Amino acid sequence: MAVDASEIQKVANLARLSIDESQLETTADTINRILELVDQMQMVKTDHVEPLAHPLDATQRLRKDVVSEENNREQLQSCAPVVEDGLFLVPKVIE
Amino acid sequence: MSQTTPSQLKTDNWPLSTDQWETVIGLEIHVQLATKTKIFSGASTAFGAEPNTQACAVDLGLPGVLPVVNEEAINMAIKFGLGIDAEINKVNVFERKNYFYPDLPKGYQTTQLEKPIVGAGHVEITLKDGSTKTVRIHHAHLEEDAGKSLHEDYHGMSGIDLNRAGTPLIEIVTEPDMRNAEEAVAFAKKLHSIVTTLGICDGEMSQGSMRFDVNVSVRPKGQKELGTRTETKNLNSFKFMEAAILKEVERQIDLIEDGGDVIQETRLYNGDTDEARSMRSKEEANDYRYFPCPDLLPVLIEDSRLEKLRAEMPEMPDAKKARFVSDLGLSEVDAEILSGDQATAAFFETAANISGDARLASNWVLGEVSKSLNANSIGISESPVTADMLAGLITRIKDNTITGKVAKQVFEALWKGDGKNADEIIEKQDLRKVTDTDAIESMIDEVLVANAQQVENYRAAPPEKRSKMIGFFVGQAMRASKGKADPGMVNQMLKEKLDA
Structure with a gap:
């Protein structure tokens, strides 16, 4: 499997990463080298191995359904660029 | 799903009339679970709080935070699975669904893909003609809700409220088993009934507790392949859902008959204006790059x-x-309505048990109680007349203390809070049924004197017409007694006097 510059551009757009056009080819090369490594790993026989969702051999601990968080809006919004009426303001988004 | 082009669809007798088209509907339903806290944080999920006062560091996706799964969300999802006879998956993996939108602070929604908690199940629905049908559930998975974007004018910006972010949801996905709007609405109502009975959702649709996405396609009757579908998102009332389906079916048929193609797209329906529009094409947005969430163990x-x-x-x-x-x-019809909602069923059963008369209790719950609740736009849990109070009223109808007409008056008084129970109102307002012969007789005599002309007409009429005409006098006499006279006695005594 290999990717080209246009695919790099598409994925970068989905991930909201800005990659300079002059860097697209080099980035594709770098990522293709990683993909080659993945291809190599794919050759390992895993027929009798359970798929792994998490590297730790442990299961999730569950939490009781009890409110433990107080209203901390003022502090949490202190790092936001624009706030009004308790809302975070962001550049206009319309679907 | 395979796509069909218009040229494949066209037959010799093109265009087809409306009844030669078949509609295929599948639903995706987001059900907010009635937990006290978020699915991955200890912030409250209570509705109606000031913006962002229930959004903690985890909900905001601040660096360094870790999610911890709410046990109750898992329990509620399992209960749903048990309620629809589904397999419960023992190993549950949460995945990240990646997309960018300001009301999704982490840049991904934590959801399930490969291993949803609830596997295939089924729901029985009853249609208006009494027939039943099975709708298959493909699966239901656990996920977190997003926040809310407010597009009113904030100096050309959008306002974001993240109180809802992280509220636990189950997304229920049906097979495309419904064939018209009636079936889809019947299914939606049944699902509402199931989740409220299980107590896993408050069922408050106007608050967004249940939101329906409707997948609709049409195909000529008899064709096997499905047509191209559209998805109308976020319908939050049964009425809007029905209207949106009817509108979309008509649009698709018109479009195909005019030689066009249905495009797979997401649409929005505005219930207030009854207008629908395309939202966005799914092509690029669809690339969600799912992967197992490394922050959460299975x-x-x-x-x-x-x-x-x-x-x-x-x-x-x-x-x-x-x-x-x-x-x-x-009756089947009454039982269907009463059993459909947990609170209504409990109210009815309490009133029926205490009064010992299920039929009267059913009539009153479906009649006066429902009417008054609707008129005041409140739920049965907020009814000022409690099940106990209704049972007390029914007891007094049963033991002949009051007439049916007065009973409605007592109910209204109870509703307004004029007394704490039926007996108190009956005593205070002197509403006992009048069964005293002398009292009824004097009332009847007054009515006959006041309506001498009608009495003459009655006596001149042939016997077969009289039984209808007597209703007038009964009405007058009942009115004179303010509804308290025993109607049977009034009828009997009037007949004797008039026919004498």
Whole structure:
């Protein structure tokens, strides 16, 4: 499997990463080298191995359904660029 | 789903009339679980709080935070699975669904893909003609809700409220088993009944507690392949859902008959204006790059948990309906309505048990109680007339203390808070049924004197017409007694006097 510059551009757009056009080819090369490594790993026989969702051999601990968080809006919004009426303001988004 | 081009669809007798098209509907339903806290944080999920006062560091996706799964969200999802006879997956993996939108602070939604908690199940629906149908559930998975974007004018910006972010949801996905709007609405109502009976959702649709996405396609009758579908998102009332389906079916048929193609797209329906529009094409947005969430370990569901929850399962609406019919002698139609909503069913059963008369209790709950609740736009849990109070009123109808007409008056007084129970109002307002012969006789005499002309007409009329004409005098006499006279006695005594 290999990717080209246009695919790099598409994925970068989905991930909201800005990659300079002059860097697209080099980035594709770098990522293709990683993909080659993945291809190599794919050759390992895993027929009798359970798929792994998490590297730790442990299961999730569950939490009781009890409110433990107080209203901390003022502090949490202190790092936001624009706030009004308790809302975070962001550049206009319309679907 | 395979796509069909218009040229494949066209036949010799093109265009087809409306009844030669078949509609295919599948639903995706987001159900907000009635937990006290978020699915991955200890922030409250209470509705209606000031913006962002219930959004903690985890909900905001601040660096360094870690999610911890709410046990109750897992339990509620399992209960749903048990309620629709579905397999429960023992190993649950949460995945990240990546997309960018300001009301999704982490840049991904934590959801399930490969291993949803609830596997295939089924729901029985009853249609208006009394027939039943099975709608298959493909699966239901656990996920978190997003926040809310407010597009009113904030100086050309959008306002973001993240109180809802992280609220636990189950997304229920049906097979495309419904064939018209009626079936889809019947299914939606049944699902509402199931989740409220289970107590896993408050069912408040106007607050967004249940939101329906409707997948609609059309195909010529008899064709096997499905047509191209559209998805109308976020319908939050049964009425809007029905209207949106009818509108979309008509649009697709018109479009194809005019030689066009239905495009697979997401659409929005505005219930207030009855208008629908395209939202966005799914092509690029669809690339969500799912992967297992490294912050969350697999959630293992032990048999002991399953068994404990199974033992806690309430009586489901179908079983309740059957019991109302067989044990309490209610009609199928009345039993269907009463069993459909947990609070209504409980109210009815309390009133029926205390008064010992299920039929009267059913009539009153479906009649005066429902009418008054609707007129005041409140739910049965907020009814000023409690089940106990209704039972007290029914008892006084049964033991002949009051007439049916006065009973409505007592009900209204109870509703307004004029007394704490029916007996108090009956005493205070002197509403006991009048069964005293002398009192009724003098009232009747007054009515006959005041309506001498009608009396003459009655006596001149042939006997077969008289039985209808007597209704006038009964009405007058009942009015004179303010509804308190025993109607049977009034009828009897009037007849004797007029026919004398």
